Amino acid sequence: MIQCSCHNGPMPLEPRLREILGEVRDAGGRVVALTGAGISAESGIPTFRGRDGFWVVGSRNYMPQEMATHAMFLMEPEEVWRWYLHRFGVVRHAAPNAGHEALVRLERALGERFTLVTQNIDGLHRRAGASDERTHCIHGDAAWVRCAHDCGVGLLPHPAHLAARDGRAPLSPAEREELTCPRCRGWLRPHVLWFDECYDEENYRFDSTLRAAREADLLLVVGTSGATNLPVRVGQLCFTGGAALVDVNPEENPFSELAERSRRGFFARGSATARLPEIVEALVGERALS
Numbered sequence: 668m669i670q671c672s673c674h675n676g677p678m679p680l681e682p683r684l685r686e687i688l689g690e691v692r693d694a695g696g697r698v699v700a701l702t703g704a705g706i707s708a709e710s711g712i713p714t715f716r717g718r719d720g721f722w723v724v725g726s727r728n729y730m731p732q733e734m735a736t737h738a739m740f741l742m743e744p745e746e747v748w749r750w751y752l753h754r755f756g757v758v759r760h761a762a763p764n765a766g767h768e769a770l771v772r773l774e775r776a777l778g779e780r781f782t783l784v785t786q787n788i789d790g791l792h793r794r795a796g797a798s799d800e801r802t803h804c805i806h807g808d809a810a811w812v813r814c815a816h817d818c819g820v821g822l823l824p825h826p827a828h829l830a831a832r833d834g835r836a837p838l839s840p841a842e843r844e845e846l847t848c849p850r851c852r853g854w855l856r857p858h859v860l861w862f863d864e865c866y867d868e869e870n871y872r873f874d875s876t877l878r879a880a881r882e883a884d885l886l887l888v889v890g891t892s893g894a895t896n897l898p899v900r901v902g903q904l905c906f907t908g909g910a911a912l913v914d915v916n917p918e919e920n921p922f923s924e925l926a927e928r929s930r931r932g933f934f935a936r937g938s939a940t941a942r943l944p945e946i947v948e949a950l951v952g953e954r955a956l957s
C-alpha cells in the first residue's frame with residue numbers, strides 16, 4: 668500500500684519508509700540509485716520535459732527529441748553542436764546540490780554494494796564526489812567527445828574553451844577544428860546517446876546496469892519520468908526480483924506506480940533535496956559517522 672507526503676522542506680521519514688530502509692540496511696543489501704533530470708532541477712538545470720524550449724534551423728523549430736538524433740547530426744552537424752554547446756553552457760554554471768551529495772555519502776558507506784545509474788549528462792554526480800567506477804552514465808557524459816565515425820580514437824575530453832562559449836553563436840574555423848577528430852579528421856560528436864541510437868556496454872554500460880538491477884535489494888529512483896527504455900527495464904527487473912522500491916519525486920510517475928504495486932514499495936513524494944538526506948541517513952545509519 669502506498670503512502671505519500673507533500674512537504675517541501677526537509678522532513679522526518681514516514682514509519683513505513685523507515686522500516687523498508689532499515690530492513691535493507693540491516694541485511695547489508697545492495698542498492699541501485701537511478702537518477703534523472705529531477706535531481707539536478709534544484710541546481711538550476713531545466714528538466715528534459717520542462718521549459719527547455721526549441722531550436723531554430725532555417726525557418727523550422729526543432730524540439731530536443733528531433734535535435735538529439737544521429738539523423739540530425741548527419742544533416743546538420745554544426746547546428747547540433749551549437750545546440751549541445753548551448754546546453755553544456757547551462758550545465759557549466761550549475762553546482763551539485765544536497766541530493767547529489769547525499770548519494771555520495773551512500774556510495775562511500777556502501778562501497779561495492781552501491782551502483783549509481785544516471786540518465787544525466789551534466790556531470791553533477793561526479794562533481795559532488797561520485798566515483799566513475801560506480802557511476803553508470805547510461806545516456807553519456809558532457810565531459811567527453813568521441814569520433815562520429817567510430818574511427819577508434821576513443822573518448823577525448825570536451826575541448827575546454829568550447830565549454831565556455833555561447834552555444835548560439837556560429838562556429839568559427841578554429842572551433843570547427845576543435846571539433847575535428849585528430850585521428851581521421853571527421854567530425855567529433857558529443858558522448859551522448861541519441862534518440863535514434865541503442866544502448867551498449869562500451870559507451871553506456873548497458874549490461875553492467877542490467878546486472879546491477881538483477882542483484883539489487885533496493886532500487887532508489889530519483890527525479891525521472893521513466894520515459895526511456897533502460898530505466899524502465901531496471902524498474903521492472905527490480906520489481907520482479909523482489910527488490911524494495913523507493914521513488915523520490917514531487918509528481919506521480921511510472922516509478923511511483925511501480926512502488927505502489929510493490930510489496931516493499933514507497934512513494935516518497937517531494938524534491939530530491941528535501942527527501943534524499945533523510946533517506947540516506949536511514950540507509951547508512953551509524954556507518955555515516957565513521
Ligand code: APR
Nearest residue numbers: 703704705708714715716786890891892893916918938939
Ligand atoms: N526533485 C525530484 N524530482 C523532480 C524535481 C526535484 N526537485 N523536479 C522535477 N522532478 C521530476 C519531475 O516530476 C519528472 O518526473 O523529475 C522528472 C524529470 O523528468 P524528465 O524531464 O522527463 O527527465 P528524465 O526522466 O531524466 O528524462 C529521461 O529522456 O529526454 C531524454 O535523454 C533524456 O536523460 C533524458 C531522458
